[in-house]
Amino acid sequence: MSEGGCCVSLGQCFFDYYTTKILVIRSRKVGTLNRITQALVIAYVIGYVCVWKKGYQDTDTILSSVTTKVKGIAFTNTTELGERVWDVADYIIPPQEDGSFFVLTNMIITPNQTQSKCADIPTSASLCSSHKDCKRGFNDARGNGVWTGRCVHFSDTVKTCEVLAWCPLEKTDEPPDPPLLADAENFTVLIKNSIRYPKFNFNKRNILPHINTSYLTQCVFNRETDPDCPIFSLKDIAKEAQEDFQTMAVHGGVMGVQIRWDCDLDMPKSWCVPRYTFRRLDNKDPDNNVAPGYNFRFAKYYKDIDGKEVRTLIKGYGIRFDVMVFGEAGKFHIVPTLLNIGAGLALLGLVTVICDWIVLTFMKRKHHYREQKYTYVNDFGLLSNEDA
Amino acid sequence: MSEGGCCVSLGQCFFDYYTTKILVIRSRKVGTLNRITQALVIAYVIGYVCVWKKGYQDTDTILSSVTTKVKGIAFTNTTELGERVWDVADYIIPPQEDGSFFVLTNMIITPNQTQSKCADIPTSASLCSSHKDCKRGFNDARGNGVWTGRCVHFSDTVKTCEVLAWCPLEKTDEPPDPPLLADAENFTVLIKNSIRYPKFNFNKRNILPHINTSYLTQCVFNRETDPDCPIFSLKDIAKEAQEDFQTMAVHGGVMGVQIRWDCDLDMPKSWCVPRYTFRRLDNKDPDNNVAPGYNFRFAKYYKDIDGKEVRTLIKGYGIRFDVMVFGEAGKFHIVPTLLNIGAGLALLGLVTVICDWIVLTFMKRKHHYREQKYTYVNDFGLLSNEDA
Amino acid sequence: MSEGGCCVSLGQCFFDYYTTKILVIRSRKVGTLNRITQALVIAYVIGYVCVWKKGYQDTDTILSSVTTKVKGIAFTNTTELGERVWDVADYIIPPQEDGSFFVLTNMIITPNQTQSKCADIPTSASLCSSHKDCKRGFNDARGNGVWTGRCVHFSDTVKTCEVLAWCPLEKTDEPPDPPLLADAENFTVLIKNSIRYPKFNFNKRNILPHINTSYLTQCVFNRETDPDCPIFSLKDIAKEAQEDFQTMAVHGGVMGVQIRWDCDLDMPKSWCVPRYTFRRLDNKDPDNNVAPGYNFRFAKYYKDIDGKEVRTLIKGYGIRFDVMVFGEAGKFHIVPTLLNIGAGLALLGLVTVICDWIVLTFMKRKHHYREQKYTYVNDFGLLSNEDA
16 A cells, blocks of 8 residues: 555545644643643734734824914013014014924024124134234134134224124124013914825824814813814923923924824724824933024125115024824734734644643653654654554 | 653754654545635735735835925016016025925015004904003914003094004905916926935936936926926916815915835836825815915015114915825845745644634544544543544 | 544533644654754744844834034125125025025025016027017016017117016026035034934934033044034035035035934943934936036015115025934834744744655655555545555
């Protein structure tokens, strides 16, 4: 019957069904161990991978578009400028940006600058006693202008090299404290966010369907009472990020407005809602507060009566709000489901390996089990336990 | 021969080859069932996972850089401004942005504003009959300025609280309809997009190799005739997004220019081309058109002959075009390939479990099969079917 | 004993332990083959998937915020403008952006433009001999203004259609070479980057803990000597990207500053550091240099003594630096670990299939092995090899 193993014809062979021969060990100990291990694996696969981690879902990353609109009026009363009111067109720079906005909160103003020559700000490099200390044409990357080669009086007692620059130079002062636009904490911002998960053709806005125009004209976001209102008070944003707005306003900073859209698209569309969190992005580590704050210089250009260009230089300190939209959408898909089921089944196979090892190593009757389980055959002849 | 199962020496044991004992059932029914189920699993793994979903590929997400250049001239003829021509420097605000551009299409201009005092716009809050109705220093976040504490004539019949503000105040009007810059629909924009898949060190631009300068000076994107031309007419963009440009131009809006780069890097590089789609991002749901459109305020600052600051406030309505670049590149990689093959094999194991269950439960000769498949041994003795 | 296979009670059946019957082949050849193949699979799973590709880790994508600050002074001496110094407020446009900054390096200035009528720039379309060649109101998207319908002298010999436009028109010249702001190569930029991996609640900045203020005031990034300094010289950036700054400055361009944060969060936090690379983003292919460079037009608006609007149009060429932050963080997680182990186990199962095939097809004693391995039973009766 040596040919019995071979197929008589290929067609017959094709329909042979191969199934492993099984040894059934009727033992409460082994059985219990086996079932507990199986239960653990199945609980992990179903409970953790499938239900908790949603392993049966295909995921997609977010596409997002953000527009913002700040409202508010600030009032300042300084000796330089007198009484002055600041509105949106004054303190939002640039007037529109994609997914980010900057609110001016403090500034150092240097008015009436013209292209001319004046004494440099005294530093170790610019102090001089005679013209030959000042190299003509010298242009330091961190300086204020180009040296003309002359040494002139900065004040009655101090002489510095003359520079060709926008004169008068900006005084390298600390910014005013309290900040000039302290009223900025009462400003509000409407953040409109439209998202899309392209793989699932799913679109949504953060102005939820139940929000109507009358609510939108008077609501302000509050985590407890108005969690869906897309209008935020700048003071509240700072407070939620554990920052003090007035302190932050002096030197400026960067604030992250995080909008998380974690959506289970197997659930109703209305369950997919944005979650807002706020976090200061610059200078988190207290040990490492190098180069703090956020500021930049910009100028308003005028022409005087003679047609000469005059500018007002503003070193603006303020808070940049970066709207960061992130999240993941999941929806049932057959590939990840089967991938996880397959991996789970493979893990179930591992259970048998462990139980076998325990049965054949630690059980009292291990020799009996072994004899039943294994049939030996070696290269030089057959040594099955049936022969024994 | 109880020691026969144990290895005589460890070295010998190491070279033992363990293979399961198999029961071959020669039955057309079971065989057919088995083969069909196997075929389904294999077809799924090879056809769907490998070929369709490209499960053998490692994927990477895109890095993108976008620059845009708008061209076009708009002509307006209003009583306020007279005949006027608008070019790129007038209607693109700010002049350059990263991955986004704003085209001014409509506006409310308030010229010659100065810091001064004037009667507030009549609202339920600002109407007054005497000075004591106006609290000095009151500053509403949604107001126009700071109250001076006086009640003055807004018109012959209406009295409102006086505000310190940029006066004259902007009239809270609806924007002009038809829009001021109706010509904007003829503007064109050249979008230059450079992408990179860092994991595969793959770079490409949306100006494809076959596009030459002469084509680029005269082409306009058309889905049928010029699908590779990176120059888009603003009117066509609106039309492709099922929007009417002139209607949208009145209150403004946000338009998404989606560039999808889905690249199979196992294929020739030239097959990886951008696909353009257009979608309006704001206000998609007709039931939920709260806070529609897109506008922002900005100002041009002047100095009058006395050196006093004067500004022209512009409430600009327009269309912001957000260029959204997304896509995924895939390339053959051994890890995902083997992960999917492994999971597929595990699923093939499932086939045997199902077939076994059918054979041993529903087949006529199930008892014979069972006797052959199972050998029983219990804790108290051996009960193999050979003994029976 | 036909009922022996069935469980006497369900409870008893539940504790049955099923284990496959195994044929042990004691053959050096097969054993060696088997062990080698197993070793390969295990080495792949442990070595490549787990250690090299970190298959045991869950991954997260980055959230990033970037602020930049450019420093430097440029000096120009032209016949039009005379001696002039350019500082940050002059050459950074717009003054602040999110994750990107533009440095003006070259320009074509057209001063004193007003809304008026002048002869168009001569092109094939605008040349004319009489008024009837010029269609009144014609407005070409790529033109300079709106035709008034008159044909006027552009120069003594050339007549072109008159346009209503910002006159005088910009001369369609090539930009100056060498570039006007050639000094821009000495500018430095401080890039502050704050990142977050939201899934792992991990934040870090590119100003590393060991960097102190005094180092930050004088360091410049250098791949060998100062790899952690976040201040970059524009010239060095161009050099690292294999570009010549002065050549690039003439027509402008787009430069990518890539910051890669690949973090293994199972390791100490201090091992997670940014890696900087630089790459030119526009116009990489030498064969395909269509529409090279980067420029845009912007204007400064003035009012003359009569209150008429006058502007200075600037066609600004320059380098836009896009800061692209990317990377992936990984941290041990049980799901991907078990997924990979499961797939690895399934692959180990494949080893047995291959070895079986070799043993039963190529080995000399294949018939003996087959007889031992297979037990045949067919639909019409039992044909086990025990019967043989």
